[in-house]
Amino acid sequence: MNYSELTKILSDNDLKVTPQRIAVLKALMELKDHPSADAVKEYVRKNYPNLALGTIYNILETFCKEGIIRKVKTDKDFMRYDIEMHNHHHLYCDECEYIENYYDEELDELLLNYFEKRVIPNFNIKEIKLQINGSYKDHKPSKKQ
Amino acid sequence: MNYSELTKILSDNDLKVTPQRIAVLKALMELKDHPSADAVKEYVRKNYPNLALGTIYNILETFCKEGIIRKVKTDKDFMRYDIEMHNHHHLYCDECEYIENYYDEELDELLLNYFEKRVIPNFNIKEIKLQINGSYKDHKPSKKQ
DNA sequence: TCTTAAATAAGAATTATTCCTATATAACAT
DNA sequence: ATGTTATATAGGAATAATTCTTATTTAAGA
Ligand SMILES: [Mn+2]
Ligand SMILES: [Mn+2]
Ligand SMILES: [Zn+2]
Ligand SMILES: [Zn+2]
Numbered sequence: 001m002n003y004s005e006l007t008k009i010l011s012d013n014d015l016k017v018t019p020q021r022i023a024v025l026k027a028l029m030e031l032k033d034h035p036s037a038d039a040v041k042e043y044v045r046k047n048y049p050n051l052a053l054g055t056i057y058n059i060l061e062t063f064c065k066e067g068i069i070r071k072v073k074t075d076k077d078f079m080r081y082d083i084e085m086h087n088h089h090h091l092y093c094d095e096c097e098y099i100e101n102y103y104d105e106e107l108d109e110l111l112l113n114y115f116e117k118r119v120i121p122n123f124n125i126k127e128i129k130l131q132i133n134g135s136y137k138d139h140k141p142s143k144k145q
Numbered sequence: 146m147n148y149s150e151l152t153k154i155l156s157d158n159d160l161k162v163t164p165q166r167i168a169v170l171k172a173l174m175e176l177k178d179h180p181s182a183d184a185v186k187e188y189v190r191k192n193y194p195n196l197a198l199g200t201i202y203n204i205l206e207t208f209c210k211e212g213i214i215r216k217v218k219t220d221k222d223f224m225r226y227d228i229e230m231h232n233h234h235h236l237y238c239d240e241c242e243y244i245e246n247y248y249d250e251e252l253d254e255l256l257l258n259y260f261e262k263r264v265i266p267n268f269n270i271k272e273i274k275l276q277i278n279g280s281y282k283d284h285k286p287s288k289k290q
Numbered sequence: 291t292c293t294t295a296a297a298t299a300a301g302a303a304t305t306a307t308t309c310c311t312a313t314a315t316a317a318c319a320t
Numbered sequence: 321a322t323g324t325t326a327t328a329t330a331g332g333a334a335t336a337a338t339t340c341t342t343a344t345t346t347a348a349g350a
Contacts, residue, residue, distance in 0.1 A: 016347055018297065037337080052299045057338060059297095073218035073276065077307065078337060091268055100268075107259060114255060120247065123236055125279040131218065134271040161316050163328065182306080197330045202307065204328095222338065223306060 001029055013066040023048055024059045025068075028083040034072045034099045036080050072099060073131075089130035096139050102132060146174055158211040168193055169204045170213075173228040179217045179244045181225050217244060218276075234275035241284050247277060 006025050007017045015021065027043040028035065035043070037056055044051050060081055063069040072080040072090070076097075084101055087108060091100040111128050151170050152162045160166060172188040173180065180188070182201055189196050205226055208214040217225040217235070221242075229246055232253060236245040256273050 016296065018347070020298070050299070052301090053337095054300080054339075055298050061339095071220035073220050075216040075218050075224070077222070077224065079220070079222065091265065094271065102265070104263070107263070110255070110259060114252065118249070118252070120236065120277070122282050123245075123277075123279055124282060125277055126239065127278050129276045129278070131274045131276060132265070132268075132270055133274070134269045137267050137269060161327065163316070165329070195330070197332095198306095199308075199331080200329050206308095207328095 001026070009068060013068060015062065015066065019048065020044075020051055020055055021059055021062075023051065024056060024063075025083075028063075028069060028081060033097075034080040034082050036078050038078070040081070074099070087127075089132060091132045091134065093139050094133060094135045096136075098136070098139065102130070146171070154213060158213060160207065160211065164193065165189075165196055165200055166204055166207075168196065169201060170208075170228075173208075173214060173226060178242075179225040179227050181223050183223070185226070219244070234277060236277045236279065238284050239278060239280045241281075243281070243284065247275070 003022070006022050009025060010017045010021055023044040024040055027040045031039055031043055037053070037060060040060070041051070041053050041056055044056070060069065064071060064081075067085070068083070070082045070085070072082045074080055074092075080099070086103070089102040089104065089107075091102050093099070107130075115125055115128070148167070151167050154170060155162045155166055168189040169185055172185045176184055176188055182198070182205060185205070186196075186198050186201055189201070205214065209216060209226075212230070214226050214228045215230070217227045219225055219237075225244070231248070234247040234249065234252075236247050238244070252275075260270055260273070
């Protein structure tokens with residue numbers, strides 16, 4: 001994704017185009033595995049060694065508010081972020097920190113149909129995400145993302 | 146659940162029976178809404194004002210290791226815990242911190258069948274949990290759990 | 291080029307959680 | 321019942337992730 005496509009994402013969301021935001025946006029796209037703020041920091045500082053960590057948190061929060069990215073739920077004590085906004089679910093590996101996107105339209109259809117019939121009293125469903133827990137048969141060792 | 150039932154849970158898991166562990170176990174059962182360590186602290190200190198927060202974290206971690214409780218994934222920066230170990234899913238309210246258990250055997254059956262056919266390459270599924278996001282039509286205001 | 295509201299850098303502060311260690315105690319053996 | 325010992329706890333310090341504060345910089349529009 002080139003510079004003008006990245007700026008478009010920002011200006012489409014009424015955000016000022018700054019080098020920091022572009023760098024964070026690019027990092028989120030390159031780092032496939034739902035990076036943490038720290039992982040984003042490591043990545044962007046290759047090119048912007050002075051980019052403040054506080055700024056990264058600001059930008060991530062702004063992107064969340066604008067719906068450019070989402071937070072990913074984990075059972076660790078740090079947050080991870082997801083720039084893939086198309087409908088998908090997640091495969092969580094038991095043995096490492098890897099979280100993979102899982103796309104399955106047939107499944108989405110199945111769930112949609114199921115919850116059309118099966119109404120949950122007093123609750124208004126907006127979306128359903130699957131956490132698929134398990135392990136990769138061949139999983140790569142991985143540190144904090 | 147009475148005292149001897151609580152002690153049984155501990156001794157069945159080869160854990161020493163201490164007043165602190167009993168108190169935390171009881172708190173987890175009384176506080177239905179997937180309490181945080183802090184919520185457990187507030188609850189147990191009604192009866193044990195000196196019970197150390199570090200001890201609560203120790204106990205929660207021990208219970209997790211023994212499979213007495215589980216961590217609940219949220220997109221907040223603190224952990225929540227779940228003593229309900231029967232198979233269930235979660236309803237996450239958009240507008241407050243409430244997380245409700247959702248039991249649905251028909252759905253579990255449906256998913257089981259679906260993923261018997263639909264094998265995910267290189268991934269070994271252990272369990273599937275639904276995060277059902279939405280809002281209660283009549284939702285109670287709620288602070289940090 | 292000028293203006294200004296908004297964004298950033300740098301570091302302090304806060305919060306959740308973990309670590310450390312002296313003391314206390316549950317479980318078991320005598 | 322009492323003594324022994326490995327383990328658990330209290331209390332406080334340390335750590336790590338995140339948020340806050342404020343002076344400075346800058347993007348965007350006039
Ligand atoms: Mn994803
Ligand atoms: Mn639950
Ligand atoms: Zn793995
Ligand atoms: Zn609610």
